[in-house]
Amino acid sequence: MTRIPLLSAEDSAAAAQRVEVPDALAELNVFRLLLRRERLAKSVSDLLLTLLRGEHLPHRLRELVIMRLGWATGSTYEWTQHWRIAMGLDVTEEELMALRDWPATDVFGAAEQAVLRAVDDVLVRGAISPSTWQECRAHVGDDDALLELVAAIGTWQLVSVLRRSLDVPLEDGVAPWPPDGRSPESQHPGRL
Numbered sequence: 001m002t003r004i005p006l007l008s009a010e011d012s013a014a015a016a017q018r019v020e021v022p023d024a025l026a027e028l029n030v031f032r033l034l035l036r037r038e039r040l041a042k043s044v045s046d047l048l049l050t051l052l053r054g055e056h057l058p059h060r061l062r063e064l065v066i067m068r069l070g071w072a073t074g075s076t077y078e079w080t081q082h083w084r085i086a087m088g089l090d091v092t093e094e095e096l097m098a099l100r101d102w103p104a105t106d107v108f109g110a111a112e113q114a115v116l117r118a119v120d121d122v123l124v125r126g127a128i129s130p131s132t133w134q135e136c137r138a139h140v141g142d143d144d145a146l147l148e149l150v151a152a153i154g155t156w157q158l159v160s161v162l163r164r165s166l167d168v169p170l171e172d173g174v175a176p177w178p179p180d181g182r183s184p185e186s187q188h189p190g191r192l
Helices: 009-019 029-034 038-052 059-073 076-088 093-104 110-125 130-139 143-165
Strands: none
Touching (some): 076 143, 130 143
16 A cells, blocks of 8 residues: 555546646656656656657666666566566566676676666766766767766666655556566565
């Protein structure tokens, strides 16, 4: 049970229409919660959609960022929602599974390793370290791509905090932690 009640599907749709949040978002439980505060929901929606349509950070790298955040923070919502999105962007199941302990694998190239290190830096230190920043600059792209990278890390970290702090449930019928149901907590009890 969520800590703050979700709007009904009908109330969520009506609120979304008032502030021009797309219908597809209004159906998601996280937005059924956020739409209790319509301006907040609109702001989060605009930010998410801007980054999802990003023009500079490759979409594949963005999805690796989101999936790493989902795993590292124990956010079932990110991991589950973005599993199929990542697969649709040619991220393989092997790569997604490797995100669980990416430093111990040789699956990822230099750009992928740089963005994954950036995610882990933010989660551990609160910011990207100077050495990781240089890796990102060398392998990810120009200033605009780096800006989108930092914004993506911060944005999906926000979604993780919202989802976990407010106990936002997955949508009905959605199985958690694809493909095997194994969560970070089951792999490292007491870690999160």
